[in-house]
Amino acid sequence: MTSLRVLILEAQVPFVHGGAEILVRELAGALTARGHDAGIVSVPFRDYPKEELFAGAEAWRLLDVTQAAGRDVDLVIATKFPTYFARHPRKVLWLVHQHRAAYELCGTRFSDFSHSERDVALRRRLIDIDTRMLGECVGHFTIAKTVSERLLKYNAIQSEALYNPPKLANRLRSGPFGDYVLTVTRLEHVKRVDLAIDAFEKAATSVRLVIAGDGSARQELSEYIDRRGLRDRVTLLGRVDDDQLIELYSECLAVLFAPYQEDYGYVTLESFLSRKPVITARDSGGPLEFVTDGVNGCVCDPTPESLAAAVNQLASDPSHAAALGDRGYDVARGITWDHVVDRLVGAARAATTVGAGA
Amino acid sequence: MRSRLRPMTAGYGEASPKRDVDPGARRRILVAEARVPGVRDGAELHARSLVAELRKRGHDAERVALPFHATKSELLAQACAWRMLNLSSSNARPVDVLIATRFPTWFARHPCKIAWLMHQHRPAYELFGTPYSDFTASDDDTRLRREIIDLDSRMLGECERIVTNAQNTADRLQRFNNISARPLYHPPPLADRLRDGAYGDYVLVVARLEPLKRVDLAIRAMAHVPAPIRLVIVGDGSQRAALEREAAESGAGNRIEFAGAVWGEAVASLYADALAVIYAPFDEDYGYVTLEAFLASKPVITAADSGGPLEFVVDGTNGFVCEPDARAMAAAVGRVAADRALAERLGRAGRAVARAITWDGVIEQLLG
Numbered sequence: 026m027t028s029l030r031v032l033i034l035e036a037q038v039p040f041v042h043g044g045a046e047i048l049v050r051e052l053a054g055a056l057t058a059r060g061h062d063a064g065i066v067s068v069p070f071r072d073y074p075k076e077e078l079f080a081g082a083e084a085w086r087l088l089d090v091t092q093a094a095g096r097d098v099d100l101v102i103a104t105k106f107p108t109y110f111a112r113h114p115r116k117v118l119w120l121v122h123q124h125r126a127a128y129e130l131c132g133t134r135f136s137d138f139s140h141s142e143r144d145v146a147l148r149r150r151l152i153d154i155d156t157r158m159l160g161e162c163v164g165h166f167t168i169a170k171t172v173s174e175r176l177l178k179y180n181a182i183q184s185e186a187l188y189n190p191p192k193l194a195n196r197l198r199s200g201p202f203g204d205y206v207l208t209v210t211r212l213e214h215v216k217r218v219d220l221a222i223d224a225f226e227k228a229a230t231s232v233r234l235v236i237a238g239d240g241s242a243r244q245e246l247s248e249y250i251d252r253r254g255l256r257d258r259v260t261l262l263g264r265v266d267d268d269q270l271i272e273l274y275s276e277c278l279a280v281l282f283a284p285y286q287e288d289y290g291y292v293t294l295e296s297f298l299s300r301k302p303v304i305t306a307r308d309s310g311g312p313l314e315f316v317t318d319g320v321n322g323c324v325c326d327p328t329p330e331s332l333a334a335a336v337n338q339l340a341s342d343p344s345h346a347a348a349l350g351d352r353g354y355d356v357a358r359g360i361t362w363d364h365v366v367d368r369l370v371g372a373a374r375a376a377t378t379v380g381a382g383a
Numbered sequence: 384m385r386s387r388l389r390p391m392t393a394g395y396g397e398a399s400p401k402r403d404v405d406p407g408a409r410r411r412i413l414v415a416e417a418r419v420p421g422v423r424d425g426a427e428l429h430a431r432s433l434v435a436e437l438r439k440r441g442h443d444a445e446r447v448a449l450p451f452h453a454t455k456s457e458l459l460a461q462a463c464a465w466r467m468l469n470l471s472s473s474n475a476r477p478v479d480v481l482i483a484t485r486f487p488t489w490f491a492r493h494p495c496k497i498a499w500l501m502h503q504h505r506p507a508y509e510l511f512g513t514p515y516s517d518f519t520a521s522d523d524d525t526r527l528r529r530e531i532i533d534l535d536s537r538m539l540g541e542c543e544r545i546v547t548n549a550q551n552t553a554d555r556l557q558r559f560n561n562i563s564a565r566p567l568y569h570p571p572p573l574a575d576r577l578r579d580g581a582y583g584d585y586v587l588v589v590a591r592l593e594p595l596k597r598v599d600l601a602i603r604a605m606a607h608v609p610a611p612i613r614l615v616i617v618g619d620g621s622q623r624a625a626l627e628r629e630a631a632e633s634g635a636g637n638r639i640e641f642a643g644a645v646w647g648e649a650v651a652s653l654y655a656d657a658l659a660v661i662y663a664p665f666d667e668d669y670g671y672v673t674l675e676a677f678l679a680s681k682p683v684i685t686a687a688d689s690g691g692p693l694e695f696v697v698d699g700t701n702g703f704v705c706e707p708d709a710r711a712m713a714a715a716v717g718r719v720a721a722d723r724a725l726a727e728r729l730g731r732a733g734r735a736v737a738r739a740i741t742w743d744g745v746i747e748q749l750l751g
Contacts, residue, residue, distance in 0.1 A: 032420070039413055039445050039473040064420055069413075069447045069468055077469050084467035087460045089452050093420030095621070 034108035036070035055362035082107035100373040164372025169289040191291035199300035200275035207277040212240030227333035274299035297353030321353035415488035417451035465490035549669035571671035579680035580655030592620030605635035607713030654679035666690040677733030701733035
């Protein structure tokens with residue numbers, strides 16, 4: 026069992042292309058590069074009306090993923106709800122997330138589950154059945170500690186966070202510490218870009234804020250910048266390509282990344298791989314798994330004043346920024362696909378050994 | 384299984400997006416595909432090409448593909464999995480059209496399903512009773528076959544429009560499911576790369592090496608084909624070892640070459656310099672090879688029971704239609720080997736047939 030035949034299981038939302046899709050393809054590439062035979066199984070998924078959640082889960086349960094092209098599949102890797110409903114004796118979980126609207130998002134404006142009797146029952150049923158399907162897995166990993174904590178809290182399942190390097194890992198480089206702070210984000214409310222903008226109203230005038238990314242809140246943010254009279258201090262670049270992004274990272278003073286309760290967030294690692302410190306907030310979730318205040322970045326209160334103070338400190342002492350960035354680099358360098366593949370494949374091998382001994 | 388399939392009608396209550404749509408408008412289209420993991424076959428190429436061609440014409444098109452196993456015991460479960468999928472919208476925006484291609488993709492739920500039928504599950508249909516089917520005459524198998532055919536008829540009955548990839552497929556649909564449909568021919572995936580070259584000293588076979596493709600016929604023919612004519616076989620599959628053995632024992636082994644699975648430019652150049660192409664599968668539905676050969680201006684040697692190729696090959700005009708017999712095929716090879724001008728004339732006549740088939744025409748008829 027040196028070279029394994031692996032299927033990665035993916036929930037596809039047709040016409041939507043996002044981070045999870047990239048993650049799955051990167052994992053397939055990492056497995057292939059290490060001599061395994063990796064394929065992807067995608068099943069379309071939709072989460073509305075809520076009853077469709079169960080239909081989608083059932084579809085996964087009905088599919089046979091134990092064979093491909095007449096040969097046994099050694100390992101399947103489940104990623105999101107409902108991919109872990111698939112049947113396989115060596116099903117390993119690398120959880121991106123459950124159906125979040127039924128979990129921690131319930132009760133927030135991001136969820137369509139209400140506190141009606143019907144929705145509560147539906148939610149309970151979903152979490153129960155999730156727990157059973159997740160329980161079938163022979164190894165439990167998640168993409169981040171936040172996800173592991175959620176898995177423990179709701180499904181009482183212990184798991185290990187298994188970080189993966191960002192897609193640009195091998196291309197990011199460090200450059201001079203310039204006169205701008207960079208924010209890389211989709212322009213959505215949950216990313217709290219307005220907080221970063223507010224901070225620059227209070228920050229030293231010699232530093233600018235450059236925002237790369239696009240999203241539904243773009244127009245609104247653009248108007249917000251105008252209203253605050255910050256047009257020459259804050260720039261909305263919109264979507265940038267990989268080359269531009271690498272350059273933006275390499276020449277910034279620091280990266281400001283203060284979303285609300287992010288799961289993982291590649292931005293932290295991309296910043297560190299460019300040897301730049303990260304300014305984040307103590308309620309930002311994922312970034313806090315890597316950023317240590319005063320060591321490789323700044324962990325602030327989620328207020329404009331606190332963020333502005335961090336920006337000012339780094340602007341007044343670029344050599345301090347460089348020292349923080351170097352230590353961030355060491356953290357990010359330790360995150361490798363070798364480790365991810367070793368752990369996922371190791372769990373499958375361990376399950377086989379146990380099975381063979383029985 | 385059946386009771387589970389019946390009530391899944393959600394998705395039909397939603398407004399059908401097909402109404403009031405300007406035929407030229409940009410649409411969101413899903414192409415549904417049943418994929419045998421780890422295998423690249425005609426069906427996958429068909430779906431890929433269709434998506435690419437839709438995109439070229441400004442549509443927003445994507446594939447959805449569930450894994451498919453031909454194992455008898457898994458057939459209904461897989462059909463049921465497709466039925467579980469409500470593809471009427473994605474991320475809260477309507478999907479205008481779902482294009483189903485083969486069993487069991489037409490089980491998916493969508494208010495505007497168009498079937499461009501490549502084939503049903505053939506072992507349950509016309510292959511039943513031949514060595515190519517795993518269905519026996521047992522009560523269980525008979526029930527399963529009936530159930531599949533019945534369900535297919537109902538699910539296809541939900542479709543807004545049904546076309547097939549070939550006349551052969553349309554005939555089968557009429558015979559077994561009592562559904563009328565027209566064939567809608569499409570260019571083969573290699574169309575843009577194919578060109579004519581020399582009429583060289585080899586005949587070409589391009590096929591997955593599976594029993595239905597009957598590559599053994601071409602191998603056995605070689606014993607009756609005079610040197611220096613060679614046979615080049617492109618493709619791989621479960622029968623490769625057996626076919627290589629047969630070639631070695633044929634007495635013409637030194638003139639038979641297995642090129643393995645090669646793609647793209649490599650196949651195009653093999654087509655370009657071939658003398659002729661042998662394509663004699665058993666009751667093929669469509670078969671890209673006929674049109675690929677024609678686009679490279681090569682005559683096609685096929686068999687009277689080959690199905691799809693007979694929709695294009697006219698004996699003596701653009702190729703030869705032989706009995707499915709090694710000697711008959713060898714005789715056809717012998718004729719073009721002895722007369723290169725004949726090969727060229729037949730090949731050019733074939734090219735005129737193949738060039739009339741275009742993606743513009745396909746998409747216009749498909750979306751209506």
